[in-house]
Amino acid sequence: MSTHDGQDDADDHDELRDLVAAAAFDAVTPAERERVTRHLGGCAECAAETDRLRETVRLLDVPPGEGTGPHGPAPWWSTEESGSEDVVAGLFHGRRHTWRTSRPQATEVAAHAAVYAGAVAALTALLPHVDVRWGYDRWKVPVVHDWNVQATLAHLLAADEQLAVELGVEPRVPPSPAVRDETWEAYWNRRTADTIRHELAHAAELTRHAWQSQTAALLATPEAHDAERAARPVELMGMRLPVADHFAVRAFETWIHTDDIGRALGLHVPPPPAPHLERLVRLAAGVLGQALGPGTPPVRFTVTGIGVWTLGAPAVPVRAELALEPVDFCFLAGGRRAPDTVPHRATGDAAAVRDVLERTASLAWL
Amino acid sequence: MVVPVDPTDADTDGAAGAGRARARPAADAELHGRLVYGDASALAETYAVYGGLVRRIALRVTRSPAAVEDIAQEVFTELWSRPYAFDARRGSLRTWLSMLAHRRAVDWVRHEARHRKAAPADDSALHTLPDAAPGPVETVMDRERSLLLHSALAELPPSQREVVHLAYFAGRTYREAAAELGIPEGTAKTRLRTALRRLAETLADPPEPSLGRGA
Structure with a gap:
């Protein structure tokens, strides 16, 4: 039996060496503590180690600060919780220095x-990361197409401008010369190129300022505050939609480009919060439904957790079923996923499914 | 889609089971998304869940209620003003806030210590000393050694530091910490030992700035 015990001891020793440290942190179960105690009785090496590690934890427990309370040092466990509103109010209303380094709410x-x-707030919070680092101006980091960060922001400035002008906001960039009988696409291509050229000719900080002041002006329009006024349909970039939906289109593009910039900087941009994402998905699904029209085979289309639509001809039975996750659907519609690689679940007529995926990718919003 | 914040998780004193830890990543991602998109109510919710932990760590290290207010405000201001510094795919808000609070608290104590050394010992300072006899020499030495240890803890590689934070400040067992971090239990245990041995070594050796041995 003694040989058997000896084998147990050797196994114990190897296994318990790590457990000894966890026990010194009191991060073990009572049963494991019991095992450690039993082992220490017969193992001088682990006992010495335990003494050393326990002394280390004891010193960690000594508060390194002396305390400055009116009645002497407070014990660390006396946590008088202050209400969350105290701290949050302090953040927004300038107690001490915090407001200067903070940022506004949406x-x-x-x-x-x-x-x-929300999308504007997310991009605003990302821009402080576009700084000079290791002597390299990160405004010049390539982002998407042949745009760097500054050009991407200039592109957003031009795209937002279409809605801004419609709502009576003054353009931030001198007007492009008029061309007779120009299609909206030709004008838009010219306008975004002019805007990017104009912005790249000066400091990135000015582009940031122009984008920020235009977004603020857009969010200050009566149409941003009054649902009735935002119900008015307006044709912009070839799409006739209520102003309310145009705000969602602007949010969509702002998010996609924020994600582009985040990738370029190595920062993860989370998708919009669930209610915002739902609004974007419903809008995109509506536009997709119109694009497919009644002449295409009927497909039952699901965006997980948000909705189910029948696309194409209003006929039953449907020829295929297709389901995507909300973010994948948005990235596909935004040109950031390819129809043949975007994760999806499908059953039925493969050609009908492919048609829906390809049509989504060609919505060409951005 | 919306994962509600579990208000019972505000208790970070250690009774939490591993099962509860599993719910946090989704809740963290939801809170973080709202922070990024400028929703200030998410900051209040984050404070309601983690404010207690941040304040306990600050008080434990500084022993100064006034410092606790400053540190809590600094930590939550940083989360709010630079939300992209936290990545919900790489770790939990609990460990991120815990490590940030500890680092700020250690900075506060270091700053105080430098300030005390720099300040001339004038009479008014002497008069404000408490009547009770100062603690034994060991207490002062312990405090210095403790600051050394906490400074070393703040410099541990993040992979080790987060396990120590969960075990030591949040009162998790190593098994619960492993579940919360999504790592094998054996790895959590080994990281705790590597970290604690390294801390023990700083008491014997002068602090070395070079780091990098992983767990």
Whole structure:
């Protein structure tokens, strides 16, 4: 039996060496503590180690600070919780130095424009990361197409401008010369190129300022605060939609380019919060339904957790079923996923499924 | 889609089971998304869940209620103003906030210590000393050694530091910490030992700035 015990001891020793440290942190179960104690009785090496590690934890427990309370040092466990509103109020209302380094909340607007206000807040929070690092100006980091960060922001400035001008906001960039009988696409291509050229000719900080002041002006329009006024349909970039939906289109593009910039900087940009994402998905699904029209084979289309639509001809039975996750669907519609590689689940007529995926990718919003 | 924040998780004193830890990544991602998109109510919710932990760590290290207020505000301001510094795919908000609070608290104590050394010992300072006899020499030495240890803890590689934070400040067992971090239990145990041995070594050796041995 003694040989058997000896083998157990050797196994114990190897296994318990790590457990000894966890026990010194009191991060073990009572049963494991019991095992450690039994082992220490017969193992001088582990006992010495335990003494050393316990002394280390004891010293960690000694508060390194002397304390400055009016009645002497407070014990660390006396946690008088202050209400969360104290700290949060302090952050926003300038107690001590915090407000200077802080950032504003998303602009408060009506529900239909909140998705755009959120996207603007997310990009605003990302821009401080576009700094000079290791002597390299990160405004010049390549982002997407042949745009760097500054050009991407200039492109957003031009795209937002279409809605801004419609709502009576003054353009930030001198007007492009008029061309007779120009299609909206030709004008838009010219305008975004002019805007990018104009912005790249000066400091990135000015582009940031122009984008920020234009987004603020857009969010200050009556249409951003009044759902009734935002119900007015307007044709922009070839799409006739209520102003409320145009705010969502602006949010969509702002998010996609924020994600582009985040990737370029090595930062993960989370997708919009669930209610915002739902609004974007519903809008994109509606546009997709119109693009497919009644002449295409019927497909039952699901965006997980958000909705189910029948696309194409309003006939039953459907020829195929297709389901995508919300973010994948948005990235596909935004040109950031390819129809043949985007994760999806499908059954039925493969050609009908492919048609829906390809049509989604060709919505060409961005 | 919306994962509600579990208010019971505000208790970070150690009774938490591993099962509860599994719910946090989704809740963290949801809170973090709202922070990024400028929703200030998410900051209040984050404070409601983790404010207690941040304040306990700050008080434990500094022993100064006034410092606790400053540190809590600094930590939550940093989360709010630079939300992209946290990545929900790489770790939990609990360990991120815990490590940030500890680092700020150690900075505070270091700053205080430098300030005390720099300040001339004038009479008014002497008069404000408490009536009770100062603690034994060991107490002062312990405090210095403790600062050394906490400074070393703040410099541990993140993979070791996060396990120590969960075990030591959040009161998790190594098994619970492993579940929360999504790593094998044996790895959590080994990292705890590597970290604690390294801390023990800093008491014997002068602190070395070079780091990099992983667990």
